[in-house]
Amino acid sequence: MVVVNKHTKIISAATKVFAKKGFFTARISDIAKEAKVADGTIYIYFNNKYDILLSIFEEEIGKIFAKTEILLSEEQDPSRMLQIYVSQYLQAMKKNKYLGEVIQIELRQTNKVIRNYRKNKFSAYTNIISDIIRKGQDQGIYRPDILPDVAKRAFFGALDEVSGVWNISLETHYSVEEITDQILSLFLQGVLLGTNQVK
Amino acid sequence: MVVVNKHTKIISAATKVFAKKGFFTARISDIAKEAKVADGTIYIYFNNKYDILLSIFEEEIGKIFAKTEILLSEEQDPSRMLQIYVSQYLQAMKKNKYLGEVIQIELRQTNKVIRNYRKNKFSAYTNIISDIIRKGQDQGIYRPDILPDVAKRAFFGALDEVSGVWNISLETHYSVEEITDQILSLFLQGVLLGTNQVK
DNA sequence: AGTACATGAATGACTATTCATTCATGTAAT
């Protein structure tokens, strides 16, 4: 029998259960069952239910964040940077099909712990977008009338909402590459300074 | 003393409390307190906690849906239609500053009841977007390479995410009109067929 | 024979919902 790290086993069980049921409706016993451990075992590895959720963020989203930052640091062209951002996010969501739902569901749970966490760590992740847009504006290739703080929200909202498509039976025929291209070309054309200006 | 309908009073108290605390963390007694009624009174007007949440959707979102559909039926130009869609949504969210958060938070709560409701009624609302895009493609003014079902998600995701800006202290200086313009010009330029094509 | 890890039944805190009771208002008989 392959012995898998219990911590990891619990994390991935919890991701699945949270995605299916939502944080509050998910029972510790559901997670324990899914991970094939006893309820009490979970408390050897985590302090409490919130801690499991936070760990999912720390570990899973932290990975995306870190990898994206490394890739971006080697790039200067804003549009290529956005391309990296989108594809990293969507590839990660595709790889772990429950993660997207956990982010969607849990990021919005109104809870002091999560709110704080979100404010600090997560907004750093979305601020990457507004920074890229500002860079493009400074280089004179992006529309100066775009408000980076509004655009970053629009952009991340689009990404977030789109990151669930593969779980919907009807729309499974779209690939990561297709979705990445769509979002990117939609947004890039929207943000570029050029001859096709609206208004 | 102005006597307000208790049903309405409870709905708006619940919207506020749900927005602040989230559905699961909100206590019936919080809602009762906010509405200045007794806990038990709530059960005269609603069957249970979920029923309150569903009623918020039915009543508040139903209103936006209905009004948007009427306005759209009098319009033929896809871009003007999108303009109507965005401004109706954002105006409603601005008017009731808690509603946006309730939608953001609660639409994602994984719960059979909500999920079903969302599938049926709510996706009809977002499908308006993909219908408009198809219309624009048929008229030859929108890019034929855009996938309407992906774009609708991107578009609604952007709207949804952006609809909370006025509640964030730092960014309160943006007006509804500004946000509407930003989203719209970003998206319209992104979707239009023209000389500024990406790729 | 000691250490570390794992178990799951028992505990206790929390809160949605219920329901016996109160109270404000309306009706009508005198």
Add this chain to the structure above:
DNA sequence: ATTACATGAATGAATAGTCATTCATGTACT
């Protein structure tokens, strides 16, 4: 105009069920 009675909306304390968390006990490895 006053009294008696009826109604049902409103109340909030009590109930009852649900889990997160604990811990006494077990297991296995060194």
